[in-house]
Amino acid sequence: MQILNSGIRKTDKMENNLNPNFACETNDSGNSYCEVQVEGLNFYYGSKQALFDVNIEVKEKGVAALIGPSGCGKSTFLRVLNRMNDLIPGTRLEGRINVHGEDIYDPSTDVVELRKKVGMVFQQPNPFPKSIYENVAYGPRIHGLKNREKLDQIVEESLKGGALWDEVKDRLHDPALALSGGQQQRLCIARALAVQPRILLMDEPTSAIDPIATQRIEDLVRELCQEYTIIIVTHNMQQAARISDFTGFFLQGEMVEWGETSQIFTKPQDQRTEDYITGRFG
Template identity: 80%
Template sequence: MKMMQTNSNVTLEETRVQEDPKPESTKLETDVENEYCEVKVENLNFFYGSVQALFNVTIKVQEKGVAALIGPSGCGKSTFLRVLNRMNDLIPGTRLEGKVSIHGENIYTPNTDVVNLRKKVGMVFQHPNPFPKSIFDNIAYGPRIDGLKDKIMLSEIVETSLQGAALWNEVKDRLNEPALALSGGQQQRLCIARALAVKPRILLMDEPTSAIDPIATQKIEDLIRDLCANYTIIIVTHNMQQAARISDHTGFFLQGEMVEWGKTSSLFTNPEDQRTEDYITGRFG
């Protein structure tokens, strides 16, 4: 996965020198200025130590709806996802260039409250990772670390979150049983409910169905479609059909570059880039 792109580094230097974006296509820029962006990433470069994992990624995600990121393994899509809630901070030796804003706020300033950011930008992981606690305690975890102690309010949050994740009817009679006793698909919906309990606005999902059987996958996909009415969902997936089924916008990553980004319908039927076409028609990957 070693990437050598001296060229793109040079262009990056140039674009960074021009702080003022006007010299580029003015019409496009004014358009961008007018629209409210849930997530806006500009010229993002990301490094693990000396290895560059993302090259000059620019993307604007609108409020609500589902954005899917597809691409072969190791293309940087998960890294990109973890940029958005600063989970990469936990890995020593990572470095980032460029600008990442969420709700119009740059999230990579020295003053950024990372804890708060992660409450706004929830995350669901590839392998369901409920804590080894009861179902109730799993959902109540977020509100509790936020300082909420009131039992009635906690139960309310637990109920609404589980309902939000379409799990309430299956577990309402056994909230005190261990979360790890649930099936894989249920565990993943529990993790979604756990994320919902902190009332995020954005949900990041890192291949949430890759460790789960097809029927449970279907349930989670339905859930994602329901949730996207109220949340902005950015999902990384290995599965192109899944991206086509559930997303409104799709981005195609290849070797750390965002090759193409657009409406899902047009990206899959009428890709602009040859590499995208090769990938979605199954010529590689």
């Protein structure tokens, strides 16, 4: 299990033949606590069903990638995990989703607390039209932090965490929208880190930025996964192969296959996965 925290590339993990579906409970190294458990998830937009009986367990730390063709439900699934789908009227959900051991769709769940714990980075970089500093300080501020020194410290740590500090430390009070697209996305990551989440959801975070910026974000994801559980949606299979420890393949609202990335990309169990991976459709 230590491979999840070590950042070792997938080729090193090839021999490891643990079954990811049931690995959560049966470990003895202590750091593979099951972070997200999804059981029998069905999700509906109005009368249209978008997700069909999804079951997965995501372990603490490491990167889980969700792949699949457009409209397959991978983004919908991601937004189930921090209840962003609540914003869409007429959605309905069945099943049980535990995050860090708690049922997040229980009526007693505090959505604010959930979203503090489960941060999100969007497809389009979406910094606020405020300064770089204010963007990062926003989260801690709305959760009640007023102490200036503490805020300064969190802003610095978060920007370092987002691998942006060196580029912006001399212009923290410049408008965030003056940054490049890739920098804006790293700012959004730093902004999400500032509320000290445990899980980071990323919804195609590199699809709107250039290849060099993408490379930086990928490196950053590998660094961050040593401290955070990262679930990333990507339409880019190579990206999933490069940065994830586990991969789930979605097709038409169904999770066809879920397993270690190395296994999914080399020995897929399902014919549809193999067809997708080898580029026969998608």
